[in-house]
Amino acid sequence: MTSSTVTNRIDRMEAKGLVERVRDPDDRRSVRVRLTVHGIDVVDRIFRSTWPTRRGCCRTTNPPTTRTSPGELRRLLEDFGDRLDRGRATGKPVENG
Template sequence: MEDEVDRLVTAWKRERPDLDVTPMQVLSRITRLALHLDRARREAFADHGLETSDFDVLSALRRSGEPYQLSPGQLVQQTLVTSGTMTHRVDRLVGKGLVDRLPDPSDRRGVLVRLTATGRSSVDGAFTALLAREQDLLADLDPSATAQVVDALRTLSLPFDGS
């Protein structure tokens, strides 16, 4: 069984036999899978009127638990975007009626972003659709292979999580 990465690696080995292309065996596959996953996510979210960036904010709020609210700084930290980008995202979500901005009772100058009932319904539906699509993507892996992939990807990602 051969995939597109196998063909790329073979071509590079032929053209540049002086280089070790072993990293491509892993990282090119991760890149290609990420593109397929991104497409599946966009489709799942679009079915619920959301963009990926909308889902990132809404899901951070949903995961926070009752009362489903976070400060913009906490949202920035969880979604790895700039404060300016977060302001734009929150503005868009307020406009869609998916979140509200509320005064922060512990900081007179601060605000909190709270998930609305409509926002909760949207993120819950999008999350359910996303999981169904992701389960389809992983359908060919048995539980032990899935566990091995999880462990290997965790090992690769841990150094980035600290930065």
């Protein structure tokens, strides 16, 4: 993943109010990214709404699966954020799946 790809994704999450950029107090060249209150709420809702259908995946000890988990979580978060946006636009509740 390139730095421009990461920046683009952080920009999208920041525009949705999920994260905020904070200057590192010890290194002015660095910027930290942290979840906002809204971002924490979204993550909590994602885990609560998807846990019944995904709980089996957490029992694996398969190293290839473990390595792909961060990517899977990223896709899950992006998908859920997109569904939240569509739900807000249409007034329909977010559904699992």
